[in-house]
Amino acid sequence: MATASRTFSFRAAPDFAERHERALRELDRLRIERPRLAESIRGDFDVRLLEAQRHGLQTPSQRLHATVAAFVDAVEDALADEPMLDAPPAPDEESLAGARAAAEAVARSYEEERDT
Numbered sequence: 144m145a146t147a148s149r150t151f152s153f154r155a156a157p158d159f160a161e162r163h164e165r166a167l168r169e170l171d172r173l174r175i176e177r178p179r180l181a182e183s184i185r186g187d188f189d190v191r192l193l194e195a196q197r198h199g200l201q202t203p204s205q206r207l208h209a210t211v212a213a214f215v216d217a218v219e220d221a222l223a224d225e226p227m228l229d230a231p232p233a234p235d236e237e238s239l240a241g242a243r244a245a246a247e248a249v250a251r252s253y254e255e256e257r258d259t
Contacts, residue, residue, distance in 0.1 A: 159211070159212075159215075162215045162219070163211055163214070163215055166214060166215045166218035166219065169218055169222055170184065170218055173218075173221065173225075177225065177228065180221050180224070180225065180228065181221075183221060184214075184217045184218055184221050187217035187220060187221070188213050188214050188217040191212075191213035191216055191217055192209060192210060192213040195209035195212070195213060196209070
């Protein structure tokens with residue numbers, strides 16, 4: 144069983160390092176292309192790291208891992224949100240109600256004209 148655990152940790156470490164390298168590259172890109180989104184990563188990172196610290200980080204390696212994990216997760220979440228920044232805004236309920244009322248008024252007007 145110990146061998147499987149060590150094998151897993153050896154496989155997980157390169158994946159984690161790759162995610163960290165990608166997060167660094169993407170953050171550099173976001174700083175140029177989407178500075179506000181890049182800035183939001185800092186706040187997300189702070190919250191994630193604080194949460195990890197609340198759970199207790201006893202060793203320097205735990206603190207380092209928690210810091211890198213908080214950074215990587217914050218960047219990955221920002222990247223997941225990036226496509227939504229280009230999407231048209233969703234209409235609010237008031238706008239939808241107004242559009243429905245206008246459509247109903249046009250339909251009634253059309254029906255009245257047709258019936259006369």
